[in-house]
Amino acid sequence: MKISTTNWHCSIAQLNPIIGDISSNAKKIKEKAELAVKQGAKLLLTPELSLCGYPPRDLLLHKSFIDAMEAQLQQLAQEIPSEISVLVGFASFNAFAHEQGTKPLYNSVALINNGKIHQIYHKRLLPTYDVFEEDRYFSAGNEVNFFTLDGVKIGLTICEDLWNDEQFWGKKTYAINPIQDLVNEGVDLIINLSASPYIVGKQKLREGLLKHIGKKYQTPIIYVNQVGGNDDLIFDGFSCAVNKQGETIARCHPYQEDLICLELDKNSLDLVSNYLQDLIDCEEEEIYQTLVLGVKDYARKCGFSKAILGLSGGIDSALVATIAVSALGKENVLGVLMPSPYSSDHSVIDAENLVKNLGINSEKIAIQEGMNSFDLMLNSLFKDTEFGVAEENLQSRIRGTLLMAIANKFGYLLLSTGNKSEMAVGYCTLYGDMNGGLAVIGDVPKTKVFNICKWINRNGEIIPHNILIKPPSAELKPNQKDEDSLPPYDILDDILERYINQHQSMNDIEKAGHNLETIKKVIKLVTRAEFKRKQAPPVLKITDRAFGTGWKMPIAYKLYSLN
Structure with missing residues (x-):
């Protein structure tokens, strides 16, 4: 110049x-x-x-x-x-x-x-x-x-x-x-x-x-x-x-x-x-570059050079793995596959294909033996009860324990892979998939996760196509789908945006075209999950209402608008 x-x-x-x-x-x-x-x-x-x-x-x-x-x-x-x-x-x-x-x-x-x-x-x-x-x-x-x-x-x-x-x-x-x-x-x-x-x-x-x-x-x-x-x-x-x-x-x-x-x-x-x-005119690129910087600096300033995360074959962990590679380099990212008897073959294959596309290191640890051990230890207490959420969550907690053990052993930063939609309604497990030192996409709604992944694939497949098209599932029991417990994500995310970010009342959200009972269900889930969010890793902030230092909601309260 x-x-x-x-x-x-x-x-x-x-x-x-x-x-x-x-x-x-x-x-x-x-x-x-x-x-x-x-x-x-x-x-x-x-x-x-x-x-x-x-x-x-x-x-x-x-x-x-x-x-x-x-x-x-x-x-x-x-x-x-x-x-x-x-x-x-x-x-x-x-x-x-x-x-x-x-x-x-x-x-x-x-x-x-x-x-x-x-x-x-x-x-x-x-x-x-x-x-x-x-x-x-x-x-x-x-x-x-x-x-x-x-x-x-x-x-x-x-x-x-x-x-x-x-x-x-x-x-x-x-x-x-x-x-x-x-x-x-x-x-x-x-x-x-x-x-x-x-x-x-x-x-x-x-x-x-x-x-x-x-x-x-x-x-x-x-x-x-x-x-x-x-x-x-x-x-x-x-x-x-x-x-x-x-x-x-x-x-x-x-x-x-x-x-x-x-x-x-x-x-x-x-x-x-x-x-x-x-x-940057593309919102997906803007968010992606922001999260890459967030991971890169969090790792560097906290003294980490390598990161570990669980790979489920789902879209959330695929996005976090891709961000981690951009932030730290493929040689510094370890993806761990931890299939259970309920994991579908295609999820394991999708995770393996993601590993190949990204060029990262990976390990595969089946958790069946861990599940059997917990069943044995809890048998006297759990006998004569039906399989339910407690047993489902044990799978997530086994995975979380394995990831933390590897992270502790080798000095890795464990990246949590939950998105904002899940954190909002508590569709996540304390001491399981919420384990980690940093929640990379905890302020990114599920629908936005899909959009960012499509942007990543704009010039060729990085995230396997099947991950983008299959119905989201936690795979903690046979044939499980997220929509068994939650509204479709396009509906859920719009309700959450209006309630959390825009502070709209139930009446305002209903006037926007949503079912009143669905709204009540979502708001109750948000309220009841507050104790989980208080124990979550730091969440990289990309919106004006993130579950982080600016979120100051009580845990023990009764929601006045649902009385």
Whole structure:
């Protein structure tokens, strides 16, 4: 890219931090600053809380953690090249917390240059919805944040500070609008430093808001987002910039670190178009790439290089295995086939064909002997009773125990293969198929699982065709089908979407065309399965209502709408 010598330049550092690894994160910021100098940039932008990673959660309760951040920030300031200023996100102490009765910390950004911390700015709007609990730790800043650099007046916002435009949303969530305050100060450029987790289609929403604000206020905006997986949250990156006309003029690569240099025309005080990565138009591809990043980073940041999963010959385990291969490499994935007397021949064959297509390692362990042993041990207690759910679930728990034993023995990450539809209604077994260190598709409805698998096969068969066309079954008893216990998945998933994600009432769901008794059955199943979800592995989040840190339902309660 050709750099103008007359205009002003700043660089976006789209970073993938490791939460708590302050020294390594600082080293990465320093390296990006050195590269940005070579790009001709005068300012480097990093994401929200870039020094410690987002979200640090209750690490923030440890004073030593905050002390370590401040010490590292001082050291970083001395190591940054003098030719460039850098905005670094960190958590700072609130010196007036005790006398004000406020929280002890601020979510802050430091402006550093020439070996010094020149200014510290604080986040003004603190989100408390979904996965966000910022008022648990932080006080809200009360000053309008701006500074002048090389004659350019720059307004600074931190993540949520951007998201309170009443005209765009049709409502006002907070009493103040930091963007309006900056415009009133006459800034030339607005910067937003974010750690905004992925949900399906969110980038289009982000850019829609940015375009609205840029055009409304005739002020260019640069949006910097974190990238990478941190526990259940996945940050897609997609940092971007919008000009005064409300046009996206630059966009970073998604799902990876990136460093791009932006040019501001000193005459028009507008950003110049230069580096524009395409959006992903296919929802299935977007979700797939997100989950791949989630698995890759969860494994890497937790110290795993290899993964194990059970292969049933069904579509869920097929999708998880394919994601694991993309994330970790085929040589690092072990699939274990564990047929029972109720497993159909075609399921075993389908699983074996998947292993061949993916090129992964596999083991086959029949569980008949384990079933016989449990039958013998429980015979005195279970005699004169009919075969039922308890015996069915024993099969799943035998498989879960085998997988955990192999994972423990060889240091593998066990991937759980249950989908969101099953987790919602409890069609899963505690200490069985729910075992694992990570629930890869626990926020992906069954119907979406099928769509993603069809997308995977768009250029040729990876997931065996028979897996895509056979009726879903747990195969825990003869001729079992999921629809013996559940509504068809297209009906079930629509009811779940309306109830869980859209918070619709039974009456609203019935008006949408669903049978009232079916609705009641589904909602009862969702309610009764809460205790299972509380014991599930972390669920990679792709929707705005995932069974993870943002899901805060009680276990012991009676549903008022079904009384």
